[in-house]
Amino acid sequence: MTKKLLFQFDTDAAPSVFDVVVGYDGGADHITGYGNVTPENVGAYVDGTIYTRGGREKQSTAIFVGGGDMAAGERVFEAVQKRFFGPFRVSVMLDSNGSNTTAAAGVALAVKAAGGSVKGKKAVVLAGTGPVGMRSAALLAGEGAEVTICGRKLDKAQAAADAINQRFKVNVKAAETPDDASRAAIIKGQNLVFAAGAIGLELVPAAAWQNEASIEIVADYNAQPPLGIGGIEATDKAKDYNGKLALGALGIGGLKLKLHRACIAKLFESSEGVFDAENIYALAKEMA
Numbered sequence: 148m149t150k151k152l153l154f155q156f157d158t159d160a161a162p163s164v165f166d167v168v169v170g171y172d173g174g175a176d177h178i179t180g181y182g183n184v185t186p187e188n189v190g191a192y193v194d195g196t197i198y199t200r201g202g203r204e205k206q207s208t209a210i211f212v213g214g215g216d217m218a219a220g221e222r223v224f225e226a227v228q229k230r231f232f233g234p235f236r237v238s239v240m241l242d243s244n245g246s247n248t249t250a251a252a253g254v255a256l257a258v259k260a261a262g263g264s265v266k267g268k269k270a271v272v273l274a275g276t277g278p279v280g281m282r283s284a285a286l287l288a289g290e291g292a293e294v295t296i297c298g299r300k301l302d303k304a305q306a307a308a309d310a311i312n313q314r315f316k317v318n319v320k321a322a323e324t325p326d327d328a329s330r331a332a333i334i335k336g337q338n339l340v341f342a343a344g345a346i347g348l349e350l351v352p353a354a355a356w357q358n359e360a361s362i363e364i365v366a367d368y369n370a371q372p373p374l375g376i377g378g379i380e381a382t383d384k385a386k387d388y389n390g391k392l393a394l395g396a397l398g399i400g401g402l403k404l405k406l407h408r409a410c411i412a413k414l415f416e417s418s419e420g421v422f423d424a425e426n427i428y429a430l431a432k433e434m435a
Contacts, residue, residue: 150177151415153175153411154181154192156223158216158220159213165245173412190230207415208418209238209420215244224241238416238420246282250285250286251427251430253368253394254286254290255435257287261363265338266290266292269292270337271333273350280341285311285317286424297330297333298323298324301322338362342368344369347371365394367379367395381396385398
């Protein structure tokens with residue numbers, strides 16, 4: 148029986164242990180990780196995956212691009228695909244910093260909680276300039292929501308919005324929210340509030356969102372106290388707080404892990420799979 152080989156190309160110095168564990172749980176028989184992978188050096192690694200097996204055996208080789216930097220991962224992901232030609236290709240997945248699977252899970256669960264559609268809803272992503280926040284903003288906008296992405300400095304938030312709009316052909320807006328007062332102000336009139344901030348920072352206290360009539364759903368990606376959104380629990384999965392539904396990081400994380408494993412399994416179903424935000428999100432919606 149042909150072994151399922153997963154090659155992990157990581158833009159960080161050392162391949163992610165988390166991604167290795169989930170890779171095995173997703174069905175890989177053997178994982179080989181490479182660190183400090185760049186667009187300039189990835190070609191030789193790709194060649195080793197595409198020239199060694201033929202026919203149906205080729206689908207038992209796959210590539211996973213990871214690391215802590217989504218922008219760097221995107222460049223490697225693009226370079227990998229440029230190396231493919233004709234039948235000389237294998238399936239490949241991008242999930243730098245876990246951002247594709249995490250954001251896909253969070254948005255899919257929010258859309259489900261909203262009754263299957265967020266079209267026309269107003270959504271804000273607080274501390275959204277990191278990979279998970281940017282992917283969440285993109286996916287929400289793709290669902291037809293009116294999205295604002297926030298950061299402590301307007302230039303950084305605008306750069307994130309510009310990158311999202313160029314990559315996903317949507318119209319995400321930017322806002323500067325450097326403090327509690329500005330964050331409390333920006334969520335007024337919003338229907339969905341996502342928090343994608345760093346560990347240890349409460350972005351919105353309970354009173355700010357629980358007393359805002361327009362808010363329907365809040366979602367927080369931080370599992371370590373203090374949570375990004377006050378007044379919820381990390382384990383919340385569409386828990387009702389006086390008519391408002393909350394998604395906590397662990398509530399989202401259950402689907403994220405299942406999704407990550409499912410994507411790994413699908414890598415070995417053909418030699419032509421390409422799993423970036425869009426395909427990963429489509430699968431998340433099926434699984435939510």
